[in-house]
Amino acid sequence: MFLSGARAAALGLGCLALLAPLWLWAHPGSELSLHYLSGQIAAAPAQHLYLQRASLLIEVGDFSAARADIDAAKALGDPRQVAYVQGLLLFQSGQAAAAIEQFSDYLQSHPGALPALEARARAWQQVGEAERALGDYRQFLAGSAAPAPGQYLALAALAEESNKPELALALLDQGMARLGMNINLQRAAIALALSNQQWAAAIRRQQLLGETMKHSPLWQLQLAELYVQAGHCDRAQALVQEMQAGLQRRRVTPALQRLQARGEALKSCRSRTGIPA
Amino acid sequence: MIVRSIRARASRAAIALLCGLLGLSACSELSATGSPTSTSTSLSVPASVLAETSGTPPARLFLQQVTSSSAIIKWRGPAAEACLYAAAGGKIRCQAALETASEHREVRFVGLSADRQYGYSVGTYRGPELRFRTAPRSGQLPADGTLRLWLLGDSGTASVRNGAGLPKYPGKAQAVMEGFLAYNRDRSDDPLDMILLLGDNAYPAGTDREWQLALFDLYGPLLYQSSLWPTIGNHEMGYGEIDYPGYGRVTWSGVSTSASADSFWTPQQRAPQRMPYLDIFTLPAAAEAGGVASGTEQYYAFDYGNVHVVSLDSQLSARDASQREAMRQWLVADLAANELDWTIVIFHHPPYTKGSHDSDTEATRRVGYDQPILDMRREFTPVFEDYGVDLVYSGHSHSYERSWYLHGHRGDADSFRPELHAELNADGEPATGRGEQFYSQVSPASQADDKVVYTVAGSSGKLSLGKGKLDHPAHAMQPRDPQLRHGLAQLGSVVIDVGRSVLTARFINDQGEVLDSVSIRR
Numbered sequence: 001m002f003l004s005g006a007r008a009a010a011l012g013l014g015c016l017a018l019l020a021p022l023w024l025w026a027h028p029g030s031e032l033s034l035h036y037l038s039g040q041i042a043a044a045p046a047q048h049l050y051l052q053r054a055s056l057l058i059e060v061g062d063f064s065a066a067r068a069d070i071d072a073a074k075a076l077g078d079p080r081q082v083a084y085v086q087g088l089l090l091f092q093s094g095q096a097a098a099a100i101e102q103f104s105d106y107l108q109s110h111p112g113a114l115p116a117l118e119a120r121a122r123a124w125q126q127v128g129e130a131e132r133a134l135g136d137y138r139q140f141l142a143g144s145a146a147p148a149p150g151q152y153l154a155l156a157a158l159a160e161e162s163n164k165p166e167l168a169l170a171l172l173d174q175g176m177a178r179l180g181m182n183i184n185l186q187r188a189a190i191a192l193a194l195s196n197q198q199w200a201a202a203i204r205r206q207q208l209l210g211e212t213m214k215h216s217p218l219w220q221l222q223l224a225e226l227y228v229q230a231g232h233c234d235r236a237q238a239l240v241q242e243m244q245a246g247l248q249r250r251r252v253t254p255a256l257q258r259l260q261a262r263g264e265a266l267k268s269c270r271s272r273t274g275i276p277a
Numbered sequence: 278m279i280v281r282s283i284r285a286r287a288s289r290a291a292i293a294l295l296c297g298l299l300g301l302s303a304c305s306e307l308s309a310t311g312s313p314t315s316t317s318t319s320l321s322v323p324a325s326v327l328a329e330t331s332g333t334p335p336a337r338l339f340l341q342q343v344t345s346s347s348a349i350i351k352w353r354g355p356a357a358e359a360c361l362y363a364a365a366g367g368k369i370r371c372q373a374a375l376e377t378a379s380e381h382r383e384v385r386f387v388g389l390s391a392d393r394q395y396g397y398s399v400g401t402y403r404g405p406e407l408r409f410r411t412a413p414r415s416g417q418l419p420a421d422g423t424l425r426l427w428l429l430g431d432s433g434t435a436s437v438r439n440g441a442g443l444p445k446y447p448g449k450a451q452a453v454m455e456g457f458l459a460y461n462r463d464r465s466d467d468p469l470d471m472i473l474l475l476g477d478n479a480y481p482a483g484t485d486r487e488w489q490l491a492l493f494d495l496y497g498p499l500l501y502q503s504s505l506w507p508t509i510g511n512h513e514m515g516y517g518e519i520d521y522p523g524y525g526r527v528t529w530s531g532v533s534t535s536a537s538a539d540s541f542w543t544p545q546q547r548a549p550q551r552m553p554y555l556d557i558f559t560l561p562a563a564a565e566a567g568g569v570a571s572g573t574e575q576y577y578a579f580d581y582g583n584v585h586v587v588s589l590d591s592q593l594s595a596r597d598a599s600q601r602e603a604m605r606q607w608l609v610a611d612l613a614a615n616e617l618d619w620t621i622v623i624f625h626h627p628p629y630t631k632g633s634h635d636s637d638t639e640a641t642r643r644v645g646y647d648q649p650i651l652d653m654r655r656e657f658t659p660v661f662e663d664y665g666v667d668l669v670y671s672g673h674s675h676s677y678e679r680s681w682y683l684h685g686h687r688g689d690a691d692s693f694r695p696e697l698h699a700e701l702n703a704d705g706e707p708a709t710g711r712g713e714q715f716y717s718q719v720s721p722a723s724q725a726d727d728k729v730v731y732t733v734a735g736s737s738g739k740l741s742l743g744k745g746k747l748d749h750p751a752h753a754m755q756p757r758d759p760q761l762r763h764g765l766a767q768l769g770s771v772v773i774d775v776g777r778s779v780l781t782a783r784f785i786n787d788q789g790e791v792l793d794s795v796s797i798r799r
Contacts (some may be wrong), residue, residue, distance in 0.1 A: 114539075145551045146538055148571040150600030157599070179572035180563045183610040184603045212570055218613035249567070250616065251718070251799075252725045255609075255663040 047077035051085045058088050080109040084116050091119065096126040114143050125159065130167045133159075138174060149175065149184040156188055165192055181212045190226075199230035217243045217250075217259050224266055233269035240266050289390035318791065330404030336401060337493035340577070341383070341559045343471070343504035344566045345391035345412040348593075349559055351383040356400025360386040362363040364394045364408075378556035379485060392419050406498050410468060413582040415567065416617060424582050425467050427457060427503070428623070430475035430672030432770075433512065434680040434738035435683055436490035437480045450738040452787035453705040453770050459789030461774065467508030467774075470501045471581060472496075472796070474627030475672035476510020481530035482543050483513035491738075505558075509575060509592040510625040510672060511646065513554045515541040532646040560588075569611040576604050578611045584775050585617040589624035589657070595649040605656055612664035618799060619780050620666045621773070625673055627733040628654035629686070633741045634762060637689040655687055658729070665726040667718065667797055669780060670771065672735035676742060677751040677784050678764035679793055680731040681707040682716045684723075686751055693750045702727055709753055710795035715779075718799040730795055732782070737770045744764060757792045765792055 027094050031169050037053040049071035057066035073082050087102030095261030103120035107113060121136035137155055140146050159168035172189045182245040186209050193202040206223045213219035222242040227236035247256055335354030342349045350359045352374075360371040363791055374382035389395065392413040399407070413419045432453065434446035461467060479487040493500065510531075517533035530783055533540070541552035560574040561567075568578030568585065575590040587608065594600040612620065626649040630636045634647060636654065641647045648675075661669055682700035699707040700716060708714040710730065719726050729752075747764030755765050769786040784793040 049461040144539065146555055146574065148538075148575060148594065148600055148603070150594065150597060150603035153603055154597075175572075178502055182572040183569060183570070183607055187606065212564070213610055214569070214614040216610075216614035218610065251665055253663060253665040254725055254727050255613065255665075257725065258663075 006147060043071070045076065047073045047081060050076065052084065054085050055207065057090060058085075058092050061092075063089060080105065083109075084113070084119070087116070087119060087123070091123050092158070093127075096123045099123045100127070112143055114140055117143070121155075122158065125162050125164065125167070130159075130164050133164075134167055134170055136204055137171060141174065141178065147175070149179060149182050152179075152185055153188055156185075160192065168192055181208065183209065183212060186212075194226075194229065199226070202226050203230060217246055217256070220246070221259055221262055221266075224263070228266055228269045236266050236269055279750065281292075311539040313591045323743050328405055332398075332401035332403060332407065334402050334497070335399055337489060338402075338497075339500040340409055340491065340502070340504045342385075342561055342566050343409060343412060344579070344581075345414050346389050347385060347387040347565075348389065348395075348409060348411065348504075349383050349385045350397055350399065351377075351381055351559060352399050353379075353381050354400070356382065356402065358400065359386075360398045361386050362396035362398070364396055377559065378551075379553065381557065385557060392417070406501050409502050409504070410470070412470070412580075414529045415580050416583050418582055418636075418775075418777060419468070419470070421468065422776060423467065424470045424584060425461075426473055426584075426621075426773040426775070427469055427470050427642045428473045428475060428670055428734055428771040428773065429453070429478065429737040430670070430733075430770075431477040431675055431735040431739065432474070433477055433479040433483075433487065433491035433509070433514075434735035435495045436487035445493060446739045449740075449768060449787075450491070453737045453768050454496060454499075456768075456787040456789045457770050457772065457785055460785045460791070463789065469499070470498075471506060471686070472499065473586070473588075473621075473623055473670070474505065474507040475623055475670055476508050477512040477531075477672055477735070477738075478507065478510065480512050480738070482515045482544060483510075483541075483552065483554055484515075485557070488553060488557055504581075506579070506586065506588060506623075507554070507558055507560075508623050508625055509552075509554060509590050514552060514592055515543050517646065532623075534596055534646050534648070536593050536600055538593055569607065569614055569788060571604075571607050571611075576607070576679075578615075580617060582775070583618040583777065584731045585615045585620045587611060587620070587622045587666075589622060589653075591624040591626040591649040591653050595626070595652050601652060601656065605660060608657070608660055609664065612660065612666065615664075618777065619775055620664075620668075622661060622666050622669045623671070624653065625671055627671035627673055627678075627731070627735075628652055628658055628669075629680060629683075629731055629749050629751045630674040630678055630732060630733050630745075631690065631691075631747055631752075632678060633743040634674045634747040635745065636749070637691075638794070650711075658687065658731075661729045662727050665718075666729050667780065668773070669729055671731070671733055672737075674733050674745065675735045675739050676733070676745070676747060676764050677736055677768050677769060677793065678733040678749060679755075679782075679795060680729075680752050682710060682720075682728040682730060683751060684720075684728045690749050690751065695750075707753070710797075712792075715796040715798050718797050730782075730797070732771065733764075734771045734784070736766075736768050740766060740768050742766060752791075753795075767792060 005111045006062055037049055041049050050069045054066040054069035057069060068088055070082055070089060083106035087099040090102060091099035100120055100123045103123060106116045117136050117140040121133045121140060124133035124136060152171055156168040156171045156212050169189055171191055172185045175185045186205055190202045190205045193205065200271050206226055210219055222240050224236040224239040244263055247260060250256055279739040313524040325645045326380055335352035335356060340348060340350050358371050358373050362369055372384045374384050376382055389411050391411055394408060394410045396408045403588055435450050437445040439445040474616050479491040486659055498555050512531040514533040516530050538552050541550050555574055561577050562571055562574045565569040567580030571577050575594050576588060578587045589604060594604045628636060634722040638651060638652045641650050683698055686698040695707045700720060702708040702714055710716050720728055747762035754761055758765050767786045769784050769785055771782055773782045779796055779798050781794055784789045786792050
């Protein structure tokens with residue numbers, strides 16, 4: 001570990017504040033960063049330091065202090081630099097439409113800036129412009145050098161929370177188009193399908209996971225459970241039988257024992273009618 | 278100058294040592310092959326030219342994703358293509374390189390035969406040291422009956438300079454390497470099948486330059502022949518700034534708490550960037566080497582013969598709840614699909630340690646950037662135990678600690694109860710895993726494969742204990758330690774030998790001595 005100059009740190013952190021997504025700071029220790037930044041500002045006020053502190057203040061909910069920092073930042077440099085943080089403040093204050101204007105201004109002078117794209121997407125989502133939100137999300141994730149499945153999941157969850165299941169599903173499929181068939185994203189898509197009682201869609205998606213999951217006992221059981229929900233007990237029971245035969249060849253693990261038990265439970269399934277598969 | 282000297286010495290030693298690592302017959306076979314034929318290009322080079330080193334090695338050259346049917350040769354340098362030499366038939370195949378991030382180039386050769394030795398050249402650079410062996414078919418062992426894995430934790434000290442610009446840990450990592458080579462030489466130079474990196478392999482911040490000094494310059498020729506599989510340590514993720522007890526507000530390497538691979542920064546740069554680790558390594562996000570596709574290079578799995586290996590990301594993905602849960606769900610799916618004999622998991626932050634880091638809750642919270650220690654213990658160790666993982670390796674603490682055969686221990690050190698959390702021997706004490714007290718993969722007590730050996734092996738580049746006392750009761754007492762502590766304050770690395778029915782892991786110190794061993798039978 002190496003101590004380095006405070007100035008160099010401030011430079012690096014200043015850039016981070018402008019470019020990093022907000023969740024970068026969403027960890028214990030934001031208060032320490034605020035304390036540190038206040039010291040830096042007292043020693044040598046600079047636009048990027050005020051903007052960085054404003055971002056943190058927004059994160060912790062101190063909007064009036066954030067507004068004061070944004071005003072101070074405007075007086076210290078190019079006002080176009082301020083638009084992004086101003087947008088964050090407006091968004092967190094419940095003024096999504098006004099935030100969109102600020103993010104758009106910032107993106108005009110900083111085309112493709114990923115944090116601004118992500119933030120504007122959330123704002124579009126909030127004002128009910130799902131298509132525009134999806135467009136920004138797509139651009140945001142397309143620009144990310146190495147998006148992880150968890151990022152797509154988080155965005156899909158946001159869409160779902162906003163009561164936009166179609167948008168959530170589109171984001172998950174977008175993720176799989178980029179990352180390839182993915183257990184996390186497909187299972188999330190299956191959960192969405194189930195919540196809308198789209199049994200056939202859920203089953204089709206689970207079937208598509210088969211190769212990725214190597215048709216493992218877990219995959220078989222998950223598919224069998226979907227068949228049960230869809231009322232197709234015969235298919236479920238055949239699959240459970242196949243799974244249990246496969247388990248005989250494997251080492252006994254606690255997970256395997258649980259699969260056995262879940263499989264047994266499915267055997268009591270009674271076929272229903274009238275539910276399309 | 279020092280680096281050049283080390284590299285030259287390593288290159289001279291390469292032919293003798295590394296032909297030996299692959300077996301002497303490999304070199305004689307190579308020199309006996311006739312003129313090969315070209316396939317994808319008209320180039321025709323007698324394979325015998327590989328018997329002598331010629332040309333200039335690339336700045337870095339290493340193997341990635343060696344499977345039973347494919348291999349990636351990766352380098353940095355002007356060479357525009359690589360050629361493959363099938364040792365037995367003398368057949369040549371040349372392929373143009375794909376340019377990848379940060380001026381790397383790589384060629385993926387496919388359609389290879391399992392458990393077969395191949396020679397290769399990169400541009401004009403060729404020689405007997407440029408050879409590798411493909412993995413055995415899935416579930417199989419190689420012809421010699423054993424897979425050998427070498428694990429290096431926190432080895433990246435060769436890139437660290439002191440205030441005067443001199444090496445801060447002179448010769449430490451090299452001594453560990455030489456200890457391993459001496460050990461291997463004494464055992465007929467068993468072929469080395471792969472190298473697993475446990476994180477912190479390029480101090481202090483994981484910059485591209487530090488990777489060059491700490492990995493490629495030091496281990497050079499070893500990396501020409503054995504597939505390299507890394508995991509992300511805290512020192513691969515640049516700098517962060519924290520309030521640290523006793524130091525106040527500091528900007529340090531290794532304390533980043535970011536979950537984003539695009540937020541790597543050092544005081545020398547203006548803007549954050551993608552972490553160099555991800556530009557250097559080509560890792561199997563799409564299950565190119567077996568396992569279930571993770572969708573990210575930050576964590577991945579692969580099969581090699583009868584071993585399944587999982588590399589988790591306890592540095593980035595673990596710091597964001599959503600990404601951590603995605604990684605956990607993927608791990609469950611991956612392990613549920615695994616049918617191989619043995620399973621090994623690597624990640625950087627150790628679930629149990631009383632070395633230079635402390636895995637207890639309060640101590641971990643005091644050092645805020647160590648949160649992954651708790652999260653990995655609470656959320657991932659249950660998965661390891663449920664799905665038949667045999668060995669878990671981490672680094673981070675700069676000493677060696679190896680656990681008993683554990684199950685169900687999620688709390689702090691003082692909550693460890695041998696009768697609840699460890700496999701016991703006939704005397705009702707924790708079985709040591711050594712000699713006659715070997716562990717059985719399927720526990721005689723529970724009749725299930727539900728126990729795991731956790732090892733901290735973070736002394737491959739430096740040794741430090743801080744306030745640590747090596748007294749975590751979940752770790753085995755070490756009779757070779759003068760104070761009989763639950764760990765060893767020794768520089769060293771780990772060698773795992775994998776057979777069909779026995780797996781043995783040994784800690785080798787920088788003198789080539791075996792100071793600890795643990796065996797699992799199936």
